[in-house]
Amino acid sequence: MDRIIVLDFGGQYCHLISRRIRDLGVYSEVKPASTTKQELFKIPNLKGIILSGGAASVYDKTSPKCSKDILKFKIPVLGICYGHHLIAHLDKGEVLSGTAGEYGVTELTIKKSSKLLKGFSKGKTLVWMNHKDVVKKLPTNYSVIACTKNSPIAVFEDNQNKIYGVQFHPEVTHTTNGMKILKNFVFDICGAKREWDTSQVINSIKQEIKDVIGKRKAVIGLSGGVDSSTAAILVKEVIGKNLIAVYVDTGLMRYQETEFMRKVFTKHKLNLKIVDASDRFFKALKGVTEPEKKRKIIGKLFIDVFDQVAIQEKAKVLIQGTIYSDRIESGITQHSSIIKSHHNVGGLPENMMLEVFEPLKNLYKDEVRKIARKIGLSDEITKRHVFPGPGLAIRIVGDITPKKAEITRKASYIIEQELKKVGLYEKVWMAFAVLLPIKSVGIQGDARSYKFPIVIRIIESKDAMTANFAKIPYEILEKISTRITNEISEVNRVVYDISNKPPATMEWE
Numbered sequence: 001m002d003r004i005i006v007l008d009f010g011g012q013y014c015h016l017i018s019r020r021i022r023d024l025g026v027y028s029e030v031k032p033a034s035t036t037k038q039e040l041f042k043i044p045n046l047k048g049i050i051l052s053g054g055a056a057s058v059y060d061k062t063s064p065k066c067s068k069d070i071l072k073f074k075i076p077v078l079g080i081c082y083g084h085h086l087i088a089h090l091d092k093g094e095v096l097s098g099t100a101g102e103y104g105v106t107e108l109t110i111k112k113s114s115k116l117l118k119g120f121s122k123g124k125t126l127v128w129m130n131h132k133d134v135v136k137k138l139p140t141n142y143s144v145i146a147c148t149k150n151s152p153i154a155v156f157e158d159n160q161n162k163i164y165g166v167q168f169h170p171e172v173t174h175t176t177n178g179m180k181i182l183k184n185f186v187f188d189i190c191g192a193k194r195e196w197d198t199s200q201v202i203n204s205i206k207q208e209i210k211d212v213i214g215k216r217k218a219v220i221g222l223s224g225g226v227d228s229s230t231a232a233i234l235v236k237e238v239i240g241k242n243l244i245a246v247y248v249d250t251g252l253m254r255y256q257e258t259e260f261m262r263k264v265f266t267k268h269k270l271n272l273k274i275v276d277a278s279d280r281f282f283k284a285l286k287g288v289t290e291p292e293k294k295r296k297i298i299g300k301l302f303i304d305v306f307d308q309v310a311i312q313e314k315a316k317v318l319i320q321g322t323i324y325s326d327r328i329e330s331g332i333t334q335h336s337s338i339i340k341s342h343h344n345v346g347g348l349p350e351n352m353m354l355e356v357f358e359p360l361k362n363l364y365k366d367e368v369r370k371i372a373r374k375i376g377l378s379d380e381i382t383k384r385h386v387f388p389g390p391g392l393a394i395r396i397v398g399d400i401t402p403k404k405a406e407i408t409r410k411a412s413y414i415i416e417q418e419l420k421k422v423g424l425y426e427k428v429w430m431a432f433a434v435l436l437p438i439k440s441v442g443i444q445g446d447a448r449s450y451k452f453p454i455v456i457r458i459i460e461s462k463d464a465m466t467a468n469f470a471k472i473p474y475e476i477l478e479k480i481s482t483r484i485t486n487e488i489s490e491v492n493r494v495v496y497d498i499s500n501k502p503p504a505t506m507e508w509e
C-alpha cells in the first residue's frame, strides 16, 4: 500500500497532517525527525515525505534535523513551516531568524503557477501562519511561487526534483483550500493511490495486535466508552478468550453503568469480569482534594485491580484504549508539552507488572467511532459521550464521598436524559454535572435551605483539543435545572458553565 511519511519536528499539528492524508484515503504515519535515511529507504511503497512544522529555529544547535540526502531520494518532499525552513537550510538557501513573524490568517499572493497550487488562480488567497523565521534566499534551482507581506518566499519549489516548501499550514482548516494543496502533493506530485480505508485500518491494527500480544493473555480496562470498547472488540477478534475485559465499578461511574456494561458486552461475547471496587476507591480517596493526587490514587487502584486479575488469569499485557488526543495532552509525544498530567495514560504508576499496549494510540476520536461502527458496536456505545478514566472524581470538586458521587451521577443523568429527549445529546461532545464544594442559601417550600450548587457543563468539540460551551436554549436549561432541584434533595441551585477551552478545560479538575 502506498504511504506518505510525516517527519515530526515538534509542531503541534504534525499528527494532524498525517490524519488529513489518511482522510484523503492514503496511508500516512508520523515518524521521528531522527529517522535515518536507511530506515526511510526500507519503508515499502514510500511515495512522499512531509517535513512538519516545529517551534525551533533551524539555526538552533539542538533543533531537530533530518539528513540532507532526503532531498536526493527522488521521492517528493513537502516542507511545512519549520520543514520549509529546513529544506532551504539543507539545500544552501538562507533562513532569517525572524523579527517579523506572522501569526493567524494571512494573505498569500500567488505569483506563478505550480503543480502544488494546481486549482488556485494567481492572486490572493488566505492561509494560516504561525512562525517567526522566514526563508530569505532560495537554494539554487528553486523558484518562488508565492509570498506574503512578511515572507517574500512563502512557497517555493524545485519542480525537477519534486521538492516543495510552504511557510503556512495547509493542514489546518483556517487555510482556504488547504486540503487541495495536500491533495495536489499526495496524488499529482507523489502519485499515491487511494488504498486506505476503515477496513485497512482495522486490518493493520489487528496485525499489530497479533504481533505484540502473540499467544499471551491480556487484560483490558473496559470503561464502557467508545475507545476501550473498540480496543476490546478488536483485541478479542484476534486473541479470543485470551482477552479478559475488566470493568471496575469504582463507585464513580455513570448512572446504572454496571447493568449497561453487562447488557452490552454479553451480546459481544466478551470474556467480561465485573469487579465492584467502590469501597476501596472511596476509602483511598477519603479527604483527598488535590486533582492530580486523585488521578494518581485512582490510576494506582485501577492497576492494582488489573494486576490482581492478571495474576489470577496469568495475563501479561494490559490493553488501554488511549487515543491520540489523550497522549498529546499528557505530553507523551516527543516534542509536545504537558497540558495537565491527566488521562489514563498519565495516571499509570511507573513500576508495573504488566506490559502496556495501546492499539488505538494514533487515532482521533472520529476515526475510532468509524471503526467502532464497522466492527458492529451499537449506537449506544458509538454515540456515547466521552467519560474520563477517573470518572466522577474529577467532577466533584474537592473531597469525594459516596453521597456526593450519587448527587453528581443523578444530576448528570438528568442532563443527558433531557438532551436526548430533544435530540441534542448526539450533537454535543459531552454533557455532565459538576458538584461544587460550597453551599448557598435557597428557599424551598417555606423553609430556608443551605445546599450544594450543581454546575451544568455542556460542550461542543471536534477533537477534545479545543471546545465551546453549547448554546442550549434557555427552556431546556430551565427544565434541567428544575428537575435537578426537584429530584435531588441536596441541591438548591443550578448554574450553567459558559467557558470555552481554552482558557478553561472541559472537566473542572
Ligand code: XMP
Binding pocket: 295, 329, 342, 343, 344, 386, 387, 388, 389, 390, 394, 430, 464, 501, 504, 505, 506, 507, 508
Ligand atoms: P479536558 O478537561 O482536559 O478534557 O479539557 C478533554 C477530554 O479528556 C477527558 N479527560 C480525561 N480522560 N482521564 C481520562 O481518561 C482523565 O484524567 C481526563 N481528564 C479529562 C475529558 O473528559 C474530555 O473528554
